[in-house]
Amino acid sequence: MTRAALIEQIKAKKSFLCIGLDTDLDKIPSHLKDHPDALFEFNKAIIEATSDLCVAYKPNLAFYERYGAKGWDALERSIALIPKDCLVIADAKRGDIGNTSKYYAEAMFNQLGADAITVAPYMGEDSVRPFLEFEGKWTIVLAMTSNKGAADFQWHGSPELFRQVIRKCCTWGNEDQLMFVVGATRPEGFKAIREEAPEHFLLVPGVGAQGGTVEDVVKYGMTKDVGLLINSSRGIIYADSTPDFANVARKKALQLQETMEALLKDRGII
């Protein structure tokens, strides 16, 4: 999905919501836990209940790898269900030397059918560039993450490491193929991020359970082209643990979509 198509989807759906498919058999409703294809069945119900309210889904690979080959198979089939008007973000945080990153890119883009992958920047240019070489796909580099440990290294040095990461990455790719991960738990951080990447889309986890708010993220991070994909995982998919979970997930997604619609109108974007 191109940048223009993504912006068009956001305007059409009045939403910049990304739903995290962090599907955890320890947390899904008990009536599904013993289903032989529980990961897939849960995802199917969530996708069918919410796909008109969001513009992206973000499965985190750890939740599937945990079940080995069976988990990968369930993930492949889940992704195949996602409508084409939604961006599929493989939240994999991969990164390795050149040829190996290329194979990770093949795994995510060709094998899983994802449109985007999250990438860890520690190994530098030749670990990031292979992802950028896939035409029509997105590379989403970790910049300022939402977790407590972000402070251990991401502020290191002067300029801070996260700034250095964004600066270097912006010489390797452009805003049509490159996004950054910025946690909602540090809304004041968006000022620094927007100094370095004024136009790029940002993938923003950390709203809801982790403590960030949509309003703060928009206040500090929104651009004239929106420039934000705000992710919610637990707050939507585990909002209810009864057989009615998908309807409740829809209600939670709808609340976020309505908040986003109001903010898009406030800004004159729709």
Place this chain on the structure above:
Amino acid sequence: MTRAALIEQIKAKKSFLCIGLDTDLDKIPSHLKDHPDALFEFNKAIIEATSDLCVAYKPNLAFYERYGAKGWDALERSIALIPKDCLVIADAKRGDIGNTSKYYAEAMFNQLGADAITVAPYMGEDSVRPFLEFEGKWTIVLAMTSNKGAADFQWHGSPELFRQVIRKCCTWGNEDQLMFVVGATRPEGFKAIREEAPEHFLLVPGVGAQGGTVEDVVKYGMTKDVGLLINSSRGIIYADSTPDFANVARKKALQLQETMEALLKDRGII
């Protein structure tokens, strides 16, 4: 495998060789390419031909994920073939927020049966600690990698980021559970690494095809307890592309083992 058991294996086998199972269907001998279970059959031949000459195998996950669920299945079965006297290192370079890292750890340690996993440190403490919590398992954190792009961020700041990574990690775990990745392509870098981590085992890629030498790595990196696992992938597993490839791989591994034996004797370790 405990640190003491690893050192014992190194002395018994007179080798600190790790063989990288970067099994690439584009590079394996042509008579195997069309085999329905080619990844597994290639690995089986390599493992059977070399397991008395090395103390570790290091499959890089990208080469298996590239084939989705089928690749994972082949990797699981390949790992099951590796004798218990060899350390299995899942070269996965994972790292995510706490609960998610825990699931990556479960994927590698429980599902795949690996003894060790490589971890990318960008997200900090709560992304690394979950791996350290697995009793009897190893966490191998990227410090100074062998690729050109290492220079983009790993030297950033003062002290350099790689030093900061080692310093922080050493407060989270000890040398019985924590190793660092240090590329053989920068032998002079080992001096700085050993200032920060005098006793830790280092996993050293970059010998052979990437240009590093065993002698240089030993000169700058070896400790009284060896403290090194030197990895070779392409130089061993793709040394020959005929049906005799496993024998040729054995010869290449034997050359490295003999070099290592001489160096261990020089140092009075065996």
